[in-house]
Amino acid sequence: MNMKLIKRLPSKEEIRDLLPVSPDSQKARANKIDEIKSIFSGEDDRFLLVIGPCSADNEDSVYEYIDRLARLQEEVKDRVLMVPRIYTNKPRTTGGGYKGMLHQPDPNKEPDMSEGIKAMRKLHIKALESFHMPAADEMLYPDNYSYLEDILGYIAIGARSVENQQHRLTCSGVDIPVGMKNPTSGDCSVMLNAINAAQQGHRFIYRGFDAESSGNPYAHGILRGAVDPYGKNVPNYHYEDLKFFSELYEKTEFANKAIIIDTNHANSMKRYKEQPRIAKEILWSRKYDPLLKKMVKGLMIESYLVEGSQDVSENTYGKSITDPCLGWEDTEKLVYHIAENS
Ligand SMILES: O=C[C@H](O)[C@H](O)COP(=O)(O)O
Numbered sequence: 565m566n567m568k569l570i571k572r573l574p575s576k577e578e579i580r581d582l583l584p585v586s587p588d589s590q591k592a593r594a595n596k597i598d599e600i601k602s603i604f605s606g607e608d609d610r611f612l613l614v615i616g617p618c619s620a621d622n623e624d625s626v627y628e629y630i631d632r633l634a635r636l637q638e639e640v641k642d643r644v645l646m647v648p649r650i651y652t653n654k655p656r657t658t659g660g661g662y663k664g665m666l667h668q669p670d671p672n673k674e675p676d677m678s679e680g681i682k683a684m685r686k687l688h689i690k691a692l693e694s695f696h697m698p699a700a701d702e703m704l705y706p707d708n709y710s711y712l713e714d715i716l717g718y719i720a721i722g723a724r725s726v727e728n729q730q731h732r733l734t735c736s737g738v739d740i741p742v743g744m745k746n747p748t749s750g751d752c753s754v755m756l757n758a759i760n761a762a763q764q765g766h767r768f769i770y771r772g773f774d775a776e777s778s779g780n781p782y783a784h785g786i787l788r789g790a791v792d793p794y795g796k797n798v799p800n801y802h803y804e805d806l807k808f809f810s811e812l813y814e815k816t817e818f819a820n821k822a823i824i825i826d827t828n829h830a831n832s833m834k835r836y837k838e839q840p841r842i843a844k845e846i847l848w849s850r851k852y853d854p855l856l857k858k859m860v861k862g863l864m865i866e867s868y869l870v871e872g873s874q875d876v877s878e879n880t881y882g883k884s885i886t887d888p889c890l891g892w893e894d895t896e897k898l899v900y901h902i903a904e905n906s
């Protein structure tokens with residue numbers, strides 16, 4: 565084998581003993597998950613925002629960001645429910661680049677998975693304990709989900725993973741909402757098939773066990789735009805796109821039908837400053853069409869303390885080292901606008 569096994573990693577039990585979640589936070593998390601589920605079931609008509617940095621690259625700046633978000637949440641709590649993004653695992657298009665806190669707890673140092681597992685769990689717990697806002701993370705590696713399964717409030721399956729069977733089957737055994745992104749190619753039947761697979765129960769291999777899941781009725785879709793075979797950007801947030809996907813989705817038998825729209829990635833083509841314009845267009849489409857108002861339950865927004873992005877070596881506090889993000893001032897304005905217009 566052309567691979568060296570460097571170190572045995574801690575088990576889920578070992579890591580939970582080392583970094584436990586307090587009973588108070590467990591209760592707060594359960595309550596917040598019920599609120600998030602009520603949005604998906606339609607019992608709560610508030611708008612969901614999954615919002616935060618592209619990657620959680622630094623404990624202090626991500627914590628400061630969520631501190632600000634928690635205050636803002638209080639201001640808009642009647643209309644908007646926010647789930648902070650604490651994205652500790654990053655998929656990479658070409659394989660190169662920063663792969664997230666799990667791999668490198670310090671982006672300027674060598675990878676260390678053992679420390680990475682502790683760092684990501686520590687940050688998620690710190691945010692949950694302080695702000696009682698269970699966060700969102702991408703399930704990039706289904707086996708690693710167990711390190712965060714008692715902390716998260718929302719999971720996304722990324723555009724590069726959504727066609728993968730192990731992701732879909734693992735999601736069928738998860739009891740929090742899971743957003744299935746459309747693949748990078750934009751073929752939305754892949755997204756719908758992923759929702760279908762996750763909503764059913766399965767028998768499969770999970771972490772060395774013969775496991776059985778009962779299905780996740782809160783699996784739903786996330787539209788994030790696409791790139792066509794010629795490299796051309798194809799957004800899917802415009803009125804006609806939303807209408808098309810909503811009508812298609814409406815015909816399915818899925819439980820809790822819902823679409824979240826990612827305003828960055830291939831919808832903005834990483835032109836992060838376009839996110840407010842894209843969000844406003846989506847809100848307008850929702851106002852115009854009752855089906856869209858029912859189906860489009862929220863947005864995913866990439867935002868951080870400082871706008872834009874930087875190279876890892878630059879070390880500007882609170883600025884993304886992966887995709888460019890909206891800065892705090894623009895984020896605040898956008899969230900107030902969403903609260904008034906959703
Ligand atoms: O969300 C972040 C990125 O879009 C994703 O991780 C892929 O990044 P890359 O295309 O820069 O590798």
Ligand SMILES: C=C(OP(=O)(O)O)C(=O)O
Nearest residue numbers: 618722723724745788829
């Ligand atoms: C990687 C992400 O998204 P996508 O899978 O849509 O590229 C992300 O949301 O950070």
